[in-house]
Amino acid sequence: MPRSLPDIVRAHAQSDPERIAVTLGSRNCSYGQLWQEVLSFADWLKQSGFKAGDRAAIILANCPEAVVACYGTWMAGGIAVPLNAQARPRELAPWLRHCDPAALIHEAGNADIESLLDTMDAPSLRVVVGDKTDQTSAPDWNEVIAARTRPIAVVSPLEADDSPAMILFTSGTTGNPKGVTLSHRNLASNAASIVQYLELSASDSVVSTLPFYYAYGNSVLNTHLAAGGRIALELNMVFPHAVVETIARERVSGFSGVPSTFALLLSRVDVGRHDLSSLRYITQAGGPMSVATTRRLLAALPHARLFVMYGQTEATARLTWLPPGMLSRKIGSVGRAIPGVEIEIRSEGREPVGTDRIGEVWARGDNVMLGYWRDEAQTSQVLIDGWLKTGDMGRIDADGFLFLEGRRTDMIKVGAHRIYPKDVEEAIAELPGVAEVAVVGIDDELLGQIIKAFIVRSDVSSVDAMSVQAHCRARLASYKIPKHVAFVEALPKTASGKLQRRALVEAAVKREES
Amino acid sequence: MDELQQVRNFILKNFLFSEDEGSLSNEGSLIASGAIDSTGVLELIMFIEETFQIKVDEEEMIPDNLDSVEKIIAYVHRKSVSKG
Numbered sequence: 334m335p336r337s338l339p340d341i342v343r344a345h346a347q348s349d350p351e352r353i354a355v356t357l358g359s360r361n362c363s364y365g366q367l368w369q370e371v372l373s374f375a376d377w378l379k380q381s382g383f384k385a386g387d388r389a390a391i392i393l394a395n396c397p398e399a400v401v402a403c404y405g406t407w408m409a410g411g412i413a414v415p416l417n418a419q420a421r422p423r424e425l426a427p428w429l430r431h432c433d434p435a436a437l438i439h440e441a442g443n444a445d446i447e448s449l450l451d452t453m454d455a456p457s458l459r460v461v462v463g464d465k466t467d468q469t470s471a472p473d474w475n476e477v478i479a480a481r482t483r484p485i486a487v488v489s490p491l492e493a494d495d496s497p498a499m500i501l502f503t504s505g506t507t508g509n510p511k512g513v514t515l516s517h518r519n520l521a522s523n524a525a526s527i528v529q530y531l532e533l534s535a536s537d538s539v540v541s542t543l544p545f546y547y548a549y550g551n552s553v554l555n556t557h558l559a560a561g562g563r564i565a566l567e568l569n570m571v572f573p574h575a576v577v578e579t580i581a582r583e584r585v586s587g588f589s590g591v592p593s594t595f596a597l598l599l600s601r602v603d604v605g606r607h608d609l610s611s612l613r614y615i616t617q618a619g620g621p622m623s624v625a626t627t628r629r630l631l632a633a634l635p636h637a638r639l640f641v642m643y644g645q646t647e648a649t650a651r652l653t654w655l656p657p658g659m660l661s662r663k664i665g666s667v668g669r670a671i672p673g674v675e676i677e678i679r680s681e682g683r684e685p686v687g688t689d690r691i692g693e694v695w696a697r698g699d700n701v702m703l704g705y706w707r708d709e710a711q712t713s714q715v716l717i718d719g720w721l722k723t724g725d726m727g728r729i730d731a732d733g734f735l736f737l738e739g740r741r742t743d744m745i746k747v748g749a750h751r752i753y754p755k756d757v758e759e760a761i762a763e764l765p766g767v768a769e770v771a772v773v774g775i776d777d778e779l780l781g782q783i784i785k786a787f788i789v790r791s792d793v794s795s796v797d798a799m800s801v802q803a804h805c806r807a808r809l810a811s812y813k814i815p816k817h818v819a820f821v822e823a824l825p826k827t828a829s830g831k832l833q834r835r836a837l838v839e840a841a842v843k844r845e846e847s
Numbered sequence: 848m849d850e851l852q853q854v855r856n857f858i859l860k861n862f863l864f865s866e867d868e869g870s871l872s873n874e875g876s877l878i879a880s881g882a883i884d885s886t887g888v889l890e891l892i893m894f895i896e897e898t899f900q901i902k903v904d905e906e907e908m909i910p911d912n913l914d915s916v917e918k919i920i921a922y923v924h925r926k927s928v929s930k931g
Contacts, residue, residue, distance in 0.1 A: 419881065570885040571878055574908050597885055602905055748885065779886060803864035811881045814864075 335521045337493040338555055339407045343368055345535075345561045352535065354558060355397045356565040356583065362397040364561075367404075370397075373481040374405030378436060381458050385410030387435035388500065390456065391546075392416045392425070392446065395566045398462045398474055399545055400554065402438045407491060407498060407517075411436075414500045414512075415546035419810040422449040423760065428502045429453065431510040432706060438474075441465045493521035500706050501548055503646050503751065512706030513548075513646045522699035523649035524559045526671040527552065530654050531587075531614060531640060535561035539587035540580050542567045542594060543749055549618050550749075552650035553589045570594055570748075573601045577609070584611040588637075591619030593748040595630050596779045604633040612637040618644060618651070620746045620781055621737060624664055631660070643667035643737065647721055649700040652676065653735050666734040667727075674698035678729050683717070688731050691738050694723045743834050745774030746781050750812045754834070757784060757805065757813050764804045766792035771824050772815060773834050775841045785841050786815035789823060796820075817841075850899070854919050857894050862887055873916040888913060895919065901926040 336344075342364065345352065350365025378389070389406040391413060393399040403413040414432050416425060422445050429437075429449075436458035439446050447469070459471035472480075498520055500512040527533075539557050541564060543550030557564045565583050567576045570593070577598065580588055590598075595617065598604070615630070615637050622630075622641070631639060638657035644650050653676060655668030670676045677685050678692040686692040701721045704712035715722045726738045745752040754772045761770045768791035774782035790796050798818035805814040825836035848856075851873070859865050862882045877883045883891060891913060892903045901923065903912075912922040 569878070571883065571888050572908055572910060572913075573885075574905050575910075593885070597889075601889070601908065606905075779889075799860070799864045806864055811884060 335493045335518070335525055337407075337491040337517045337521050338524060338559060339371070339404050339491050340493075341521075341559050342371075342404060345558070349535070349561070352561065353563045355400055356563060357396055360397065362400075367397070367401060370401045370478050371404040371408055373478045374401055375408035376481050377477045378405065378409040378411065378458070381436075383409050383411060383435050383458060386412065386497075388412045388414050388432045389436040389438065390414045390416055390429060390432065390434040392418050392420075392437070392439040392443070393462060393545075394418045394440070394568055395541075395545055395550070396462070398438075400558075401478075402460075403499075403545070406436075412497050412500060412514075414502075415551065416502065417546050417810060418544070419812070421445055421808055421810060422452075423808045424756075424810060425449055426453060427510045428512070429456075431502075432500055432512060436460070438462065441473075491517060493517045495703065497703060499551075501546065501551070501646050509708065509711065510706075511708070511711060514703045514706045515649055516703050519649045519700050519702060520555060521559075522673055523552065523651055523671075524555045526673050526700070527556045527651055528560050529672055530656075531556070531616070533557065533560035533562060533587075537587055537613070538563035538565060538583065538585040539589055540565045540567055540576065540583065540585050541589045542570050542576060543589060543591070543619075547749060548644070548646040548650040549589070549591070553616070557587075570597045573598045577602050577604065577607050580609055580612065581607045586611055586613040587616065588612060588614075589616040591749045591781075592617065592622035592626060593780045595622065596626055599626065599629050599633060600779065609634060610636060614638045614640060614657075616640045616642060618642040619749055621665075621667075627660075627664065641667060643735070645723055645725070647702045647715065647723070648674075648696055648698070649702070651700070652694075652696050652698075652723075655734070659734070663730075663732075663734045666730070666736050668735065669733050670696075670698075670735075674700060676729070676735060677720075678727060689728050691726055691728045694725045694727045694735070694737075696721045696723060743773075745772070745784060747774070747783060747812050748780045750810075752784065752813055757786070757809065757815065760805055760808045760813075761786060761788065761801060761815075763808075764796065764801060766790055766794075766796035767801075769824055771832055771834065771837055773837045773841060775817075775838060783816040784813065785817040785819065785837075787819050787821050787824060787837055787840075790820055793820075850923060851916070851920055853898060854916055854923075857891075857898075858882065858916065861890060861894075871916065873920075876910075876914050877916075878910065878914055891919075895923065899923050899927065901930060 346364040346368030353361045354364045354367045355362040391402045406413040434456045437456040438460045441461045441463035461471045462474040495516045497514050498517045499515045503511045541553045641655040644652040653668045675697045677695045697720045757772045758770050769789040772786045777783040801818045825833040
């Protein structure tokens with residue numbers, strides 16, 4: 334059995350406590366400090382009645398406290414539930430109800446959380462991170478960390494077993510929240526595979542803008558901590574110039590992003606003007622990057638090795654990787670299975686198909702989730718005979734390289750975010766004057782896709798594009814607000830009344846071209 | 848219309864989808880409030896360049912220049928003076 338992630342981090346803290354684990358701006362958090370805070374937080378949780386198997390919901394932007402909250406929850410025997418810090422009450426409520434946390438850790442002054450807690454049973458334990466500006470009686474993070482008054486008993490090592498360690502929600506507002514439940518074995522095995530193929534060591538450091546509440550961002554964090562390396566946090570790509578300056582100033586060896594990260598970087602920054610010679614590797618996942626952007630990235634940073642990767646939350650994070658040396662020969666491919674993972678392409682009848690034949694991607698390995706939290710019906714649809722049915726379509730060529738050919742679902746990818754159309758449609762449908770609505774993703778040079786809403790109005794006078802966007806802004810995370818809104822007489826449907834999303838995407842493209 | 852009102856109108860219409868002047872403070876962070884994101888800032892830069900006839904240089908695309916209405920106005924003034 335592999336060692337668990339917290340056990341590996343504990344070993345780093347003991348062998349080299351001064352080594353820096355996490356950097357945020359001018360803040361540096363060493364392994365020694367990180368581990369002390371992990372134990373203090375775990376101790377506080379246990380003293381406060383938190384039990385093994387309890388959930389701790391963590392609603393924080395990337396910061397050292399988010400790392401401590403996650404690893405501390407594990408050391409208290411609990412399940413960490415990092416939730417989207419950009420989500421609005423409408424989105425957070427079903428997640429919180431579904432995972433029923435015993436503890437909640439969130440930023441101070443988050444009015445959305447305060448209003449949400451007024452409408453539902455609040456978790457019995459709450460900790461507020463940052464300067465408290467409100468009247469909440471919840472303890473402050475620093476008080477909690479400082480509260481430890483007794484020496485911590487020797488903590489037995491956590492095994493990387495099949496006990497649940499983390500829940501990552503991939504969708505669901507009013508419908509069925511899908512909480513991908515990952516075990517300690519899932520997390521440890523996937524991190525070990527990634528550390529192996531990226532050849533990560535304690536001398537590595539990475540700049541990441543990817544949030545911990547997404548599988549990719551979580552994986553970048555855990556792999557670098559597992560290697561004893563350092564993660565330098567940048568909160569977003571709003572100012573690409575600032576991110577590049579951090580790479581240059583911190584002399585990091587790695588940079589991780591999704592296609593839009595690199596598209597924004599290359600479109601707004603003259604990379605050649607910065608000394609980025611420290612970069613040894615760049616990792617790209619989160620959907621296909623255009624061949625043009627890939628080539629521009631390689632030309633801009635010729636000394637760095639570009640690792641194209643593919644995976645999904647249900648597989649902890651990673652399923653395949655393309656060795657950088659194969660990139661020019663296999664451009665467009667997402668590579669081969671990572672160590673410890675098997676990939677097959679299967680027909681609708683679940684039979685393996687031949688070389689270069691398109692079918693659905695199935696995967697097997699220690700990284701495949703335990704299931705969706707408290708949802709056997711949805712779990713049984715994707716976990717079949719020990720395999721994960723990914724929902725992604727693809728083919729494997731004669732050399733064993735996987736090429737993705739789209740998805741079976743209608744999920745929209747905006748930058749690093751994955752959006753289920755239904756989540757946005759349900760919100761828009763609540764607006765008076767809207768009779769019917771459908772949203773689709775249309776191609777966008779920078780973000781991969783942007784959201785377009787097609788609306789049939791029952792009352793033409795009361796609904797316009799701005800009112801739809803304002804309505805969404807009040808209810809949804811900002812990246813879910815449709816960039817474009819079109820009003821139509823009717824939505825295209827099949828004879829049986831099923832919405833034809835493809836026809837809407839084609840209509841959107843035609844409108845752009847005309 | 849003065850520069851302040853032009854900037855406010857642009858942000859209200861394009862990022863807050865509102866005509867309510869009270870929904871936008873001049874000093875509040877546009878990023879922390881979720882008003883602008885990585886593509887929003889690109890739209891903001893295009894607006895500043897077109898409206899005020901200035902070139903936003905790469906190293907000027909930083910929070911100190913663009914993260915609030917006040918900061919945008921101060922930046923536009925500095926650029927206009929240096930343009931001379």
